[in-house]
Amino acid sequence: MRLGVDLGGTKIEAVVIDGNGDECWRQRVLTPQGNYDATLGAIAQLVKEGKRIVGIGPSAVIGIGTPGAETKDGSMKNCNSTALNGRFLRKDLSQLLNCPVKIANDANCFALAEAHRGRGRQVGVFKAEGESTHQCPGVVFGVILGTGVGGGIVVNGTLLTGPNTIAGEWGHNPMPLKGEASGSARVERVERRPCYCGRVNCVETFLSGPGLALSYQQRFGETLRPEEIITRMRNGEGEGEDKENAGFIWREYMQQLAVALAQVVNILDPSLIVLGGGLSMVSEIYQDIAPMMKPHVFTDEFDTPILPALLGDSAGVYGAAWLVDEIT
Numbered sequence: 001m002r003l004g005v006d007l008g009g010t011k012i013e014a015v016v017i018d019g020n021g022d023e024c025w026r027q028r029v030l031t032p033q034g035n036y037d038a039t040l041g042a043i044a045q046l047v048k049e050g051k052r053i054v055g056i057g058p059s060a061v062i063g064i065g066t067p068g069a070e071t072k073d074g075s076m077k078n079c080n081s082t083a084l085n086g087r088f089l090r091k092d093l094s095q096l097l098n099c100p101v102k103i104a105n106d107a108n109c110f111a112l113a114e115a116h117r118g119r120g121r122q123v124g125v126f127k128a129e130g131e132s133t134h135q136c137p138g139v140v141f142g143v144i145l146g147t148g149v150g151g152g153i154v155v156n157g158t159l160l161t162g163p164n165t166i167a168g169e170w171g172h173n174p175m176p177l178k179g180e181a182s183g184s185a186r187v188e189r190v191e192r193r194p195c196y197c198g199r200v201n202c203v204e205t206f207l208s209g210p211g212l213a214l215s216y217q218q219r220f221g222e223t224l225r226p227e228e229i230i231t232r233m234r235n236g237e238g239e240g241e242d243k244e245n246a247g248f249i250w251r252e253y254m255q256q257l258a259v260a261l262a263q264v265v266n267i268l269d270p271s272l273i274v275l276g277g278g279l280s281m282v283s284e285i286y287q288d289i290a291p292m293m294k295p296h297v298f299t300d301e302f303d304t305p306i307l308p309a310l311l312g313d314s315a316g317v318y319g320a321a322w323l324v325d326e327i328t
């Protein structure tokens with residue numbers, strides 16, 4: 001058994017999964033807005049109930065997934081539930097529940113969940129010692145292309161974190177801009193995109209939904225939502241010269257995605273790349289991405305599967321559960 005909690009800005013969800021990865025219990029409550037103590041209390045109540053119902057001891061370890069990150073001193077940062085920022089969430093919960101707590105950001109939980117229960121189950125080859133039934137690929141790179149760009153790396157079923165807890169933070173690599181769509185004079189312009197992290201031209205500033213919208217706005221002067229750009233890319237737009245605007249921006253986006261992902265492949269050579277988040281649902285990505293990456297990958301035989309996520313909104317809570325070792 002494993003118990004995981006997904007702490008989101010609007011809801012808190014908890015799940016218990018068994019040794020096969022199947023769900024035994026699940027419950028969700030609304031996140032108390034702007035109230036840290038009430039948020040701790042809501043999590044504690046869910047955890048106690050889950051443990052009681054499935055028969056896990058009160059002192060057993062739990063996993064928590066959050067959109068923010070834990071800093072080296074143990075306080076939280078970058079949480080969209082801002083009441084959590086600067087708070088020692090893991091320590092406070094551990095004291096309140098009298099059990100160890102493991103914590104990871106949502107991209108890491110996404111990667112873990114897809115490795116074990118989502119796409120990894122289809123592609124899987126790695127079988128951990130003592131795991132009789134479920135298996136997952138040796139190295140999985142999970143990417144969220146959404147409001148931001150996050151990444152997580154799962155090696156032989158275990159999340160890779162690293163001494164600075166930044167493993168997989170591909171979204172804040174500098175975007176290799178030389179790989180933009182060729183054959184058009186319009187790509188010559190040098191852009192500087194500040195990122196919230198304080199750097200400039202991070203991958204996230206191009207490959208997130210807002211990044212795609214900014215590309216369109218900078219090139220054509222019109223502010224569109226990412227989904228409007230996708231619709232126009234599919235349908236064509238306007239008349240005459242404007243007809244291909246969205247198509248042009250989309251090809252540029254794909255070129256940027258291909259070059260940025262190829263850099264990950266050259267370092268990590270994952271067995272599987274899973275894409276999640278709003279933009280991952282654009283089916284055109286999966287027809288085009290591998291051939292577009294191939295010239296930038298250091299092999300002539302590039303056939304790494306690049307697939308859309310299977311678990312949708314549930315990835316966070318399943319991934320949180322997989323942060324912890326099996327409780328028997």
Ligand SMILES: [Zn+2]
Pocket residue numbers: 171172195196197198199202204
């Ligand atoms: Zn950044």
